[in-house]
Amino acid sequence: xxxxxxxxxEDLNPAQREAVETLGGPVLVIAGAGSGKTRTLVYRVARxxxxxxxxxxxxxxxxxxxxxxxxxxxxxxxxxxxCEQVAGGTFHSLANLMLREFGPLLGYTRNFVILDxxxxxxxxxxLRTGLGLAExxxxxxxxxxxxxxxxxxxxxxxxxxxxxxxxxxxxxxxxEDLARLFEHYVRYKQEHQLMDYxxxxxxxxxxxxxxxxxxxxxxxxxxxxxxxxYQDTNALQAEIVYLMAERHQNVMVVGDDSQSxxxxxxxxxxxxxEFPQLFPGTKIIKLEENYxxxxxxxxxxxxxxxxAKEKYTKCLFTRKQGGEKPILYKAKDxxxxxxxxxxxxxxxxxxxxxxxxxxxxxxxxxxxFDLELELAKRNLPFLKYGGLKLIETAHIKDxxxxxxxxxxxxxxxxxxxxxxxxxxxxxxxSRRIMDFLRTSNDPLAxxxxxxxxxxxxKGLQKLTKLFSALRAxxxxxxxxxxxxxxxxxxxxxxxxxxxxxxxxxxxxLRAIAHxxxxxxEFLADLALEPPEASVSEVTPPDSDEExxxxxxxxxxxxxxxxxxxxxxxxxxxxxxxxxxxxxxDLEEERRLFxxxxxxxxxxxxxxxxxxxxxxGEGRIFSKPSRFIEEVRQDYLRxxxxxxxxxxxxxxxxxxxxxxxxxxxxxxELVWHPVFGEGQVKHMADNEKVIVKFVSxxxxxxxxxxxxxxxx
DNA sequence: TGTAGAATCGTTTTT
DNA sequence: CGATTCTACA
Numbered sequence: 095x096x097x098x099x100x101x102x103x104e105d106l107n108p109a110q111r112e113a114v115e116t117l118g119g120p121v122l123v124i125a126g127a128g129s130g131k132t133r134t135l136v137y138r139v140a141r142x143x144x145x146x147x148x149x150x151x152x153x154x155x156x157x158x159x160x161x162x163x164x165x166x167x168x169x170x171x172x173x174x175x176x177c178e179q180v181a182g183g184t185f186h187s188l189a190n191l192m193l194r195e196f197g198p199l200l201g202y203t204r205n206f207v208i209l210d211x212x213x214x215x216x217x218x219x220x221l222r223t224g225l226g227l228a229e230x231x232x233x234x235x236x237x238x239x240x241x242x243x244x245x246x247x248x249x250x251x252x253x254x255x256x257x258x259x260x261x262x263x264x265x266x267x268x269x270e271d272l273a274r275l276f277e278h279y280v281r282y283k284q285e286h287q288l289m290d291y292x293x294x295x296x297x298x299x300x301x302x303x304x305x306x307x308x309x310x311x312x313x314x315x316x317x318x319x320x321x322x323x324y325q326d327t328n329a330l331q332a333e334i335v336y337l338m339a340e341r342h343q344n345v346m347v348v349g350d351d352s353q354s355x356x357x358x359x360x361x362x363x364x365x366x367x368e369f370p371q372l373f374p375g376t377k378i379i380k381l382e383e384n385y386x387x388x389x390x391x392x393x394x395x396x397x398x399x400x401x402a403k404e405k406y407t408k409c410l411f412t413r414k415q416g417g418e419k420p421i422l423y424k425a426k427d428x429x430x431x432x433x434x435x436x437x438x439x440x441x442x443x444x445x446x447x448x449x450x451x452x453x454x455x456x457x458x459x460x461x462x463f464d465l466e467l468e469l470a471k472r473n474l475p476f477l478k479y480g481g482l483k484l485i486e487t488a489h490i491k492d493x494x495x496x497x498x499x500x501x502x503x504x505x506x507x508x509x510x511x512x513x514x515x516x517x518x519x520x521x522x523x524s525r526r527i528m529d530f531l532r533t534s535n536d537p538l539a540x541x542x543x544x545x546x547x548x549x550x551x552k553g554l555q556k557l558t559k560l561f562s563a564l565r566a567x568x569x570x571x572x573x574x575x576x577x578x579x580x581x582x583x584x585x586x587x588x589x590x591x592x593x594x595x596x597x598x599x600x601x602x603l604r605a606i607a608h609x610x611x612x613x614x615e616f617l618a619d620l621a622l623e624p625p626e627a628s629v630s631e632v633t634p635p636d637s638d639e640e641x642x643x644x645x646x647x648x649x650x651x652x653x654x655x656x657x658x659x660x661x662x663x664x665x666x667x668x669x670x671x672x673x674x675x676x677x678x679d680l681e682e683e684r685r686l687f688x689x690x691x692x693x694x695x696x697x698x699x700x701x702x703x704x705x706x707x708x709x710g711e712g713r714i715f716s717k718p719s720r721f722i723e724e725v726r727q728d729y730l731r732x733x734x735x736x737x738x739x740x741x742x743x744x745x746x747x748x749x750x751x752x753x754x755x756x757x758x759x760x761x762e763l764v765w766h767p768v769f770g771e772g773q774v775k776h777m778a779d780n781e782k783v784i785v786k787f788v789s790x791x792x793x794x795x796x797x798x799x800x801x802x803x804x805x
Numbered sequence: 806t807g808t809a810g811a812a813t814c815g816t817t818t819t820t
Numbered sequence: 821c822g823a824t825t826c827t828a829c830a
Contacts (some may be wrong), residue, residue, distance in 0.1 A: 158820090162819075186820050201814060211819080236824095291820050458817050520807045549807095621820070648818045670817055686818080707821090 100140055100173055106133070113346070113379045117145060117318070117358040120339075120373035121346040122366070126410045127395070128386025128654065128690035131348055135320060136165050138346070139174035142318055153316040154182035154336075157323040159623050161652060165322075181316070185331050186291060187622050189298035193289070196301045196308055201298070205286040205614060207502050208621040212486055214290040215241050217507055221278045227271055235265050235272070248292040249360025251329045279681070287502055297331050298629045312525055313341035322652070324349035325367070328360035336372055341654060343373060352399050352408075354647060355686045384410045386654055386695050388417025394729040395692050401724055402684055403677065410692075420691070420698035422726055423733040424718075428662075431703045432468035434733075435659055438699065439474060439642060442657055444784060444796040451656035453643040455690045457668035457683075459662065462644050475639055480646030483624040489585060489596045489604055494620065496577045500564055501613055503537040515584050516557065518550030538565075556580065570607040570616045578604070647690045658694035660687075663702045664716035687721045700730065758783050758802070765805045766795070 102111050110130055113123050114137045120677045125131035135154070142152055155163040162182030169177035181188070194204050204794070209217065219237040227234045239262070254273055258265055265272070283293060295436060302309050317518025319339050321327070324347035327335075338347035347369055354363030370376040384392055392410050425431035439452055456462050469476055484490055495508040502508075505526050513524040527544055534540035542558040560580045564573055578600055585600075587595050606625055610616035643655065662668055669683035691698060702718045722730065758764065762774045764785060772787035778794060785802070786792045795802060 184820065294820085356819075359820075460816080483819095518807080522806060624820090646818065672817060682818095 096695065100137065100144065102137070102141075104509075106130075106137060107381075107383060109379055109381050109383075110134045110137070113348075114141050116346075116377055116379075117142060118344055120343050120376040120382070122369045122376050122378045123346065123348040123381065124366070124378065124408060125348055125350055125381040125382060126408050127350065127353060127689070127738065128384040129161055129381035129410070130383075130385055131322070131350075131381065132165060132168075132652070134381070135322060135348060136172060137167045138320065139166065139169040143174050143176060147318060149176045149179040150181065151315065151317040152180045153188070153319045154180055155185060155188065155319070155321045155335075156182060157184065157651065159183045161322065184622070185327070186294050189294040189334075190622060191620055192298055192301070192312070193294065196305070197297065197447075198208055199301055199305055200297055200309070201284070202289075202297070203287055205501050205509075206289050207498055208294070208431065208618055209283075209288050209290040209507070210485065210621050210639050211241065211291070212491065213288075213507055216510075217282060217288070218244075218279055218771070220507075220510070221282060222275060225271070225275060225278065227275065234268055235262070239265075240272070240275065243272065244279065245292055246360060248296060249328045249330055250362075259731065274373070286504055286506055288507070289506065295334065298367070299330060299334050299337070302334065309337055310341065312338055317342055317344055319345045321345070321347040324350070325351050325354040325363045325366045326356040326361045327365055327795075328362060329365070330360070332365050332369075332372065339373070343375075345373065352685055353651070353689050353692075355651070355682060355689055378406055382408050382410060384412045385414075387412065387692060388414055388696060388728070390417050390419045391691065391694050391698050394420055394698070394725055395688055397725045397729050398684065398688050398691065398721060403681055417696065419729060419731045420694075420700060421733050422722060422730040423699060423701045425701055425703045427705045428464040428703045428707070431661060431701050432465040434701065435465060435661065435699075436468050436474065438659070440472070442697075446793050446795045447656055449640040449642045452659075453645060453650065453653075453655040453657075453693065454659045454661060455645055455650050455693065456661050457646050457647060457670055457686070459646055461667060465661070466644070469642070474642055476642040476644050478644040480649040484599060484602065485620050485624045487596070487599060488600060489589060491702070492584070493574065493581055493600060493603065494617070496560070496564075496581075497570070497573060497613060497617060499538065499561075500573070501617060503533070509537075512557070515581075516550055516553035517587070518547075518553060523550065570610045570613050571604055573613070574600075574604050574607050581708050591745050612756055645687050650693055651689060654693050654695055656695050657697035657699070658690070659699045660690045661701045662706070663700055663719040663722050665719055666716065667706065668719055669721070682741060684721065687719075756805075758797075763805050765803045771805070 102114060106114060107130070110133065113121065113134050117138075123131070123134065127132070139152065139154065143149060154162055154165065156165065157482050159182075161176040162184075166178050166180050166182055169180075183191075190208065193202065193206070197204060197206060204719045215237040218240050222234070222240070225511065243254065243257055243262060243265075246252070247254050250257065254276060255269055258269055258272065283289065285799055291298065302312065316338060319335065321335060326349070335345060335347070347366070349364050349366045352364045354361060354366075357499075370378065387395070389412055392412055396409055423431075423434055425434055435454060439449070442452060443449060454462065454465065459478075462478065466476070466478070485494070492511060495511040498505050498508040499512065509528050509531065510524050513519050513527055514521070519527075529535040530544055531540055541554065541561065544554065546554045557580070560576065563576055568576075582597075585596060602625075606620075607616055610619075619789065643650075660668075665671075666674070668687065669680055673679035673683045700722055702722060703716065705715050707714075718726075758774045758777065760774055760776045764772055764774060766772060766785070766787070770787060772793075775784045775786055775792070777783050782794055783797060783802070784792060784794050
């Protein structure tokens, strides 16, 4: 097999090289934003293989499975295609894999079902009602709050009492019942072969802790462990890493304490600082040179962090020359903000910045609603990340519930969902049917023996027929097709208002299912890696057309763009009003803002709407976010509308005063900030030039905007 | 017992 | 403003 020899000296700086070449023992890499962290991991994987380590003996834990796949693909390109065989994924996906294998040690079958957050809440709600904790007038926490409390306790490794005291003191008087409910919830999941996200971690931890032979086996299998985004791991995950690496200590964790943004789910950036105590003899390496952003953007980023209460461990610098201060745009309201962004994006596109090199970031998914309308109006295609996932919509959950029953016919949550869809069946009847099915050893077949009343007999009969058809040996996609046939009338009845739109979602689900041959895998992936929901309506979902990115800051982690807009920088929006009560929550908002601004390579725009709609209160006046107030004097410049935005017509004068105009001749070599090096083909007209770029191919550039330089 | 219409409610970020 | 929860009626 041909293996490329890597050039470590040329491709890596000294700190990166040290990280890549230190293969044995514990290593902590503190990697600032844009410091080539991914590159370092990629090279290290390649290096390990070069040293003769087998790919299946390497484990790469990342924050999303997409990130892992991407890194391994890059590593494969770089050196050796076997890199793609390296085990990689999130903690949860690894736990899933391992528990399918070792779960039986804890009394689980291999086909346990993963509950997403919504399922877990449904289960809690069911049990809460069953325990009589839902009587009206009683101020017992709601299902989502309860789920929150339970989850925090597990991920922070604290008792329920501690969590309630710290985060929900107003529910202290309900502590006893909460504890009782928790017990029931745990037992319920065990009895029905269900695991929520937290169970995946807890059970994987238990297997490692309680079964030394498993720990040994896993240690032998994964001899080199790498963990990315370590600042966003929690205490439980840290212990899992500890147990897996116990035998050989070959573990490298990479992260950035100032980019820790998942405290709300138990992550603790101190984890990363405590790593050396967990693994004595840890080698610490810092990557501080930034290869991504211009200096003015980094100055802003550093200034933001300089005002943090906790002092972080590093300071970014770059050798990249030039660049201008980020722009602040004060908008009248949200509509004005949206209009500004749409116009800037159109102008950038004229300059030749492709849409997929532009992103709009915001604190919460709903902050972009207004902008989404504006973009649709102007036919700008976008892809939105964060917010509601496809799998979380009611109609998708309905269909998936049917699939789940095929895998685990005792999944009473799924039964409940499926039964309630039938006309004439409400909660009471559903419960009775479930009690009947529970005792059967083949619930799917037993359905037809249920003594149904005439009001719903027909519906139940149809369902029975569906299940017997589904028994055949079919692919996930074929099964979905059968279910949809059955479900279609239900969809139209239950969600009449927007059923055509929802039907489209089902098509999308089927498209995803197409790639799977195993139902089990399909369902596990749906829970572990939920497909994003909204592709803009402007373009067909599969079109290859370049799209603009809209994303929550959380979902933008680890990514970068040529131009970044951060919108809605008003007090209450960003920082979120939710965080304004507590010092440490505000600190996390600050880190979040830091993450947002460090996504930009060349251009950074910050916008602030002077008024916005607050729920219930209508339009309210807002104050600029403290994060921009702190730095606007020294690190930002205000947007000054240029004449060409005031008048729609471009005058002769405008063109003539532009130094760039009409100056390029065929054959000249030029350089463009995005596309790099190219050669002028010819002028399209007075304002446009056609350039053939070495890597990007042929582009038409607008001379008024393009920062095209002769080289 | 189930459903439809009324009232209320509370609004982050994600595996 | 939208979804969830409650109440009244069939």
